[in-house]
Amino acid sequence: MNENFSSILEKIYSTAATAGDMASKAVGDAGKKAGEVYSASKLKIKILNIKTDMDILYKEAGRLVYAEHRDEEIQRGRLQAVLLALDDKKEELDELLEALEAVKGTKKCESCGAANCRDNAFCASCGAEL
Numbered sequence: 001m002n003e004n005f006s007s008i009l010e011k012i013y014s015t016a017a018t019a020g021d022m023a024s025k026a027v028g029d030a031g032k033k034a035g036e037v038y039s040a041s042k043l044k045i046k047i048l049n050i051k052t053d054m055d056i057l058y059k060e061a062g063r064l065v066y067a068e069h070r071d072e073e074i075q076r077g078r079l080q081a082v083l084l085a086l087d088d089k090k091e092e093l094d095e096l097l098e099a100l101e102a103v104k105g106t107k108k109c110e111s112c113g114a115a116n117c118r119d120n121a122f123c124a125s126c127g128a129e130l
């Protein structure tokens with residue numbers, strides 16, 4: 001495990017306990033700030049960073065599940081902490097994606113994922129109601 005990776009994980013584990021309480025407020029603030037201040041390119045960078053964080057968490061979750069499968073002793077609560085951290089990242093990601101759509105003036109189709117003009121009533125790609 002490299003130094004950067006383990007320091008990220010340590011941070012996750014140490015903050016996971018309070019993360020649940022803080023998550024909704026932090027995400028709310030981030031979304032508001034994002035909508036008001038950030039340009040599309042800054043949002044894209046933030047989105048990329050969150051996706052990178054999530055990849056690390058997915059990897060760690062997989063490692064812990066496999067260790068458990070091999071009957072290795074894993075530190076209690078670690079998997080739970082990783083999963084909770086993923087929940088937070090996922091919420092943050094959704095907020096940022098929404099903010100990006102607002103900045104770009106597009107609306108994502110819930111059915112097929114295509115980006116549509118904000119004023120469209122129906123998806124230009126699949127015809128679903130927006």
Ligand SMILES: [Zn+2]
Pocket residue numbers: 109110111112113114123124125126127128
């Ligand atoms: Zn569609």
